[in-house]
Amino acid sequence: MNKRSKSESVMEGRSQSLTKLVCRLGGSVSLALLLSACSSGDQYADINIFMEGVKAQPVGSIAPLPEFDSYQAFSYSTANRRSPFEPPIIVAPKSEEQKRNVGIKPPQDHVKQYLEKYNLAALSMVGTLEQDGNMWALIEDGDQGVHRVQVGDYLGASWGQVESINDTRVDITEIVSDGAGGWLRRPRTIELQGLSD
Numbered sequence: 715m716n717k718r719s720k721s722e723s724v725m726e727g728r729s730q731s732l733t734k735l736v737c738r739l740g741g742s743v744s745l746a747l748l749l750s751a752c753s754s755g756d757q758y759a760d761i762n763i764f765m766e767g768v769k770a771q772p773v774g775s776i777a778p779l780p781e782f783d784s785y786q787a788f789s790y791s792t793a794n795r796r797s798p799f800e801p802p803i804i805v806a807p808k809s810e811e812q813k814r815n816v817g818i819k820p821p822q823d824h825v826k827q828y829l830e831k832y833n834l835a836a837l838s839m840v841g842t843l844e845q846d847g848n849m850w851a852l853i854e855d856g857d858q859g860v861h862r863v864q865v866g867d868y869l870g871a872s873w874g875q876v877e878s879i880n881d882t883r884v885d886i887t888e889i890v891s892d893g894a895g896g897w898l899r900r901p902r903t904i905e906l907q908g909l910s911d
Contacts, residue, residue: 754829763833786901818897820873829869837869838907851879853904874902882906 756762796802829837838857843862850862853869863869863884867876872888875911878887884900 737857784788818889818899820897824868824873827868829853829855829861829867830861830871830873832870834870834872834874834886834888834902834904837904841905842879842881849879851884851904853884854907870902872900 832855838854839851840854840860841852843852847880848862848864852860854860863876863879865876865879868874869876870888872885872890874886875890877885877887883906884904886899886904888902889897890896890900
């Protein structure tokens with residue numbers, strides 16, 4: 715009897731201290747502690763029941779995986795094709811003037827002369843010289859050097875050939891690109907310095 719009353723008093727003391735603890739903590743934390751303290755031994759009973767129900771259902775059949783064709787390597791050869799990353803080249807039909815200039819092209823095996831390293835805009839005529847029936851034009855380059863040229867000489871960066879010389883000007887014919895893969899002749903003139911100013 716003595717032992718029983720001791721255990722009852724211990725239980726009462728524990729429940730009082732638990733009640734005090736619940737009052738102190740308050741809210742959801744105390745409720746969770748209280749529920750976990752009151753739960754019985756099997757806390758996963760509902761999950762176990764659900765799993766037993768799932769296991770009791772009839773087993774379905776899974777269709778076999780479809781068969782795939784084996785991989786075939788693709789050979790991409792572009793030696794004779796346009797790159798897909800470049801725009802297509804539009805070839806415009808040639809005009810009548812371009813058709814007339816079909817045989818025109820820069821001179822082959824041409825040895826460059828000194829004044830061909832200058833653009834025509836950098837050259838100027840400073841005078842003429844006549845000697846033994848030959849007319850020479852005096853051409854000043856972009857570096858203040860003076861050179862004499864005669865008919866047939868080349869000057870300028872575009873195969874400009876001297877066609878004629880007179881006292882006031884030098885007539886030149888250049889060969890320039892027509893923009894469509896061909897060439898055309900372009901007449902140019904260098905006038906005597908002072909006349910064009």
